[in-house]
Amino acid sequence: MKAARHFRPLPPELAAIQADMEKWALQYGLDFFTTIFEVVDADQLSAIAAYGGFPTRYPHWRFGMEYEQLSKGYHYGLQKIYELVINNDPCYAYLLASNSVTDHKLVMAHVYGHCDFFKNNAWFAHTNRKMIDGMANHGNRIRRYMDRFGVEEVEAFIDACLSIEDLIDINSTFIKRSNDDSRFEFQSATGESEQDRVQATRFQSKSYMDRFINPPQALADELADQRRIVESRQQQFPSEPTRDLMLFLMHHAPLKPWQLDVLSILRDEAYYFAPQGQTKIMNEGWATYWHSTIMTRHAIEPRDLICYADHCAGTLAGSATRLNPYKLGVELFRDIEDRWNRGAFGEEYEQCDDRVARENWNRDTGLGRKKIFEVRRIHNDLTFIDEFLTLDFCRRHRLFKFGYNNNSGYYEIESKQFEEVKKQLLFNLTNLGRPIIYVRDGNYRNRGELFLEHRFAGVELKLTYAQDTLANLFRIWKRPVHIETTLEGKVATVSFDGKEHQLTRPEETIRLPGPGDVLVTN
Amino acid sequence: MFMKIDRDQHRFREIVRGKVRENLRKYITHGEMIGRKGKELVSIPLPQLDVPHFRYGQNGRGGVGQGEGEIGQPVGKGDQEGEGLGSAGGEPGEHVREVELTLAELAQILGDELELPRIQPRGKANIxxxxxxxxxxxxxxxxxxxxxxxxxxxxxxxxxxxxxxxxxxxxxxxxxxxxxxxxxxxxxxVPDANAVIIYMMDVSGSMTDEQKQIVRTEAFWIDTWLKSQYKGLERRYIIHDAVAKEVDESTFYTTRESGGTRISSAYKVCADQIAASFNPSDWNIYCFQFSDGDNWGEDNKSALQILRESILPACNLFCYGQVESPYGSGEYLRALIAAFGDREEKLVTSEIADKSAIIDSIKKFLGKGK
Structure with a gap:
């Protein structure tokens, strides 16, 4: 189904600027889908932003909530959305009508950076480039279900699914995790099962030595072991823990056809949006790199200067508690370009201990531009930081690590050590800074209960959120659900059976207060 | 551009109203949860409005920042929530999003939930x-x-x-x-219906802070409802022990005296006020009296007399709320009922045992639609 979208053409003066910007972008070797700009007013922009960039999205109350926040923020003068660009072919980008011409220039240059990134970065390779239509299609399907089954019913199910929308396997688009479902479970003609086929390891030996090289007892033990493994694997469900809970639910949860469709829609959208979360620093850094290059070298006119500088200072401002992705990204790209221009990489450079020599290192390699184009193609934020955040960079930009101090109730600076800082940053980027959760058992206690496992990495789950998420998951799975995690250094399982939340630790079981309980604070 | 967002925004407001309505009893019982924002807005914490996900808590959480600073220097305040197991027993649903409602919306929700009838302004006010x-x-x-x-x-x-x-x-x-x-x-x-609420409260030693908190919460909701029914709403506050005086709102809730109790003194001030400033033919007059029911024995007679002769004929509604207190005898309520029984339909009495009884008391007071 095609979305009926009528884009107003740009007014002539902006169209001229666009042609200019596109020319510069192409000249620098940026490679992007056709880009279509539309000028919208602040409320429209807030609305589009609330829909995640897609005005044709399915109806849901949270978009209304988002909209109210954005538009209030704008009208109170607290925040302003400068640009909004959608990963699609053609790329759609929105300009805020109330912006000055200088801002429009800057935003256009910035948008071309994003478009190039969308098209060329490997992590976006699997995304649907006709997502505008895809979203409109999703919208129509969900609207139809709402007409048929009731708004409340469908919305409540969407709410439940949204709770687990981040439980997908973002790497599965590159790794084949499981074999395609085979239509037939073949049994061998002799009737032997997989269990019968296991064999113990036999070493080659002369017959008189066989008893010693392959002791019968050891062979029997090994065979029994292997049988047990095969058997347990057959009983396990899923056969291996999986991170794609949404897919698992699609296959195994007792869903009505429309529910299955809604779940698959939300899963599609989750996979579509995932790379944007994975590449926030790079994407913004890349776009900032190009808007600053194009603006400062070509497009800026004397009257633009103050406005441009002001805007740049605003977007690149650092903060003590939130690392600005624009700033970090663009500085890293510049650092890489500089290092590869000077040849400041490789073994010889790494092993050089002389600070002055390192600073003045110059081999005139001139590979900078080429390198950053390569980086933008193959990396995501995690690998980007891992590969290119150096000690020098960390010192120059005065990065530090902060942590929550339980006693003072404040976030406090904990360390300025490079290793610590980098480790923390990588941790925050791993799995988009969210806990890593596996589906371990879909038939827990042989009672059809769902058992999830949080792979603990030093930070505890927020218990109240976890409880509510379990309650939502229960609405989909319709049998008790559990998650194993670590609390206060001990393994603990949080469960929800449809009525009560329970916390089970090896030595005790606690009934947790649920959402239905009255909150008493005096 | 066609703004589909209107539908979603509308739906969001509807959900907010639904949730507030669902939790109304809780909000009324714990009046302090509702924050005033300027004149027309209130902010209400709405748990579980956000879509919950599995997320990290604060314990062991941190990040990377940029700038000057020494180790140990605070960079930002944590959220005000005791997370982790220690507090897990006490407080569910701490991820609280606040929503804004106008007082008019809040009154509407209150009216819907308690099925309050719209008030029919009386007398000349209909003109x-x-x-x-x-x-x-x-x-x-x-x-x-x-x-x-x-x-x-x-x-x-x-x-x-x-x-x-x-x-x-x-x-x-x-x-x-x-x-x-x-x-x-x-x-x-424009219907020119004006209304005045006259609050009277016993501030003698037997009324503790807890009782006053109940009065305060109840008064907030009464204000909210009546405000939605009348264009102009005046409020007067009278406190009394053995003597009565008119005070401003904050004094009303904070004063604590230790003397005896003469309800008639408050009635007298109230009747004087009505005579002086609020001509019953122009004003809809609401009197709310809160007390723990203790009165000086021989005072009952004169109190009831003023009530019968001066106040009841003038006002739309006279509500007597008896707050249960460890010291009060509750005897005045019996005296009121003995004197008027069910014959006086302008008189409404209710006993408020504790905070959770507030909601029923409001319903009783305002349920008459007068």
Whole structure:
């Protein structure tokens, strides 16, 4: 189904600027889908932003909530959305009508950076480039279900699914995790099962030595072991823990056809949006790199200067508690370009201990531009930081690590050590800074209960959120659900059976207060 | 562009209202959860409005920042929530999003939930008063009311149609007399119903802070509801022990005296107020009296007399709320009932045992629609 979208053409003066910007972008070797700009007013922009960039999205109350926040923020003068660009072919980008011409220039240059990134970065390779239509299609399907089954019913199910929308396997688009479902479970003609086929390891030996090289007892033990493994694997469900809970639910949860469709829609959208979360620093850094290059070298006119500088200072401002992705990204790209221009990489450079020599290192390699184009193609934020955040960079930009101090109730600076800082940053980027959760058992206690496992990495789950998420998951799975995690250094399982939340630790079981309980604070 | 967002925004507001309604009893019981924001807005914490996900808590959480600073220097405040197992027993649903509602919406929700009838203003108050509203356009009028935009548009339209518009000089549009448009008014009947609430409270030693908190919470909801029913709403506060005086709102809730109790003294001040400032033919008068029911024995007679002769004939509704207190005898309520029984329909009495009884008390007071 095609979305009926009528884009107003740009007014002539902006169209001229666009042609200019596109020319510069192409000249620098940026490679992007056709880009279509539309000028919208602040409320429209807030609305589009609330829909995640897609005005044709399915109806849901949270978009209304988002909209109210954005538009209030704008009208109170607290925040302003400068640009909004959608990963699609053609790329759609929105300009805020109330912006000055200088801002429009800057935003256009910035948008071309994003478009190039969308098209060329490997992590976006699997995304649907006709997502505008895809979203409109999703919208129509969900609207139809709402007409048929009731708004409340469908919305409540969407709410439940949204709770687990981040439980997908973002790497599965590159790794084949499981074999395609085979239509037939073949049994061998002799009737032997997989269990019968296991064999113990036999070493080659002369017959008189066989008893010693392959002791019968050891062979029997090994065979029994292997049988047990095969058997347990057959009983396990899923056969291996999986991170794609949404897919698992699609296959195994007792869903009505429309529910299955809604779940698959939300899963599609989750996979579509995932790379944007994975590449926030790079994407913004890349776009900032190009808007600053194009603006400062070509497009800026004397009257633009103050406005441009002001805007740049605003977007690149650092903060003590939130690392600005624009700033970090663009500085890293510049650092890489500089290092590869000077040849400041490789073994010889790494092993050089002389600070002055390192600073003045110059081999005139001139590979900078080429390198950053390569980086933008193959990396995501995690690998980007891992590969290119150096000690020098960390010192120059005065990065530090902060942590929550339980006693003072404040976030406090904990360390300025490079290793610590980098480790923390990588941790925050791993799995988009969210806990890593596996589906371990879909038939827990042989009672059809769902058992999830949080792979603990030093930070505890927020218990109240976890409880509510379990309650939502229960609405989909319709049998008790559990998650194993670590609390206060001990393994603990949080469960929800449809009525009560329970916390089970090896030595005790606690009934947790649920959402239905009255909150008493005096 | 067609704004589909309106539908979603509407739905969001609907959900907010639904949730507030669902939790109304809780909000009423714990009045302090509701924060005032300026004159017309209240903010209400709405747990579970966000879509919950598995997320990290604060324990062991941190990040990377940029800038000057020494180790140990605080960079930001944590959220005000004791997370982790220690507090897991006590407080569910701490991820609290606050939503804003107007007082009118809140009153509407209260009315819906408690099925409160709309109030019929009485007497002369039903007579509508005419008010001028500038909401239309005429071709003639005084220059002071000239509508610049409309005039400009008319002139532009005329010039374009007669071909005298010169695009090279955009904006050069010269209106002639026929182009001029003027603001004009219509008379709109506005019901001129004014209301006054007179709160009376016993502040003698037997009323503790907890009792006062109950009164305060109840008064907030009564205010909210009556405000939605009347355009102008005045409030008067009278405190009394053995003697009574009129005070402002904050004094009303904070004063604590230790003397004896003479309810008649408060009634007297109330009756004087009504006589002096609130002519019953112009005003809808609501009296709310809160006490723990202790009164000086021989005072009952004179109190009931003032009530019967001066206050009840003048007011729409007289509500007596008896707050249960460890010291009060609750005897005054019995005296009221003995004196009036069910015969006086302007008199409503209710016993408020604790905070959770507030909601029923409000329903009883306002359920008559007077």
């Amino acid at each position: 509508a008063q005419e008010k001028a509203r500038y909401n239309s356009i005429r071709r003639v009028g005084p220059e002071t009311l000239r509508h610049f935009k409309r005039t400009y548009i008319e002139a532009l339209r005329r010039q374009v149609s007669e071909g005298s518009y010169d695009p090279a000089h955009r904006g050069r549009v010269i209106p002639i007399k026929e182009d001029r448009r003027y603001r004009s008014w219509q008379n709109i009947p």
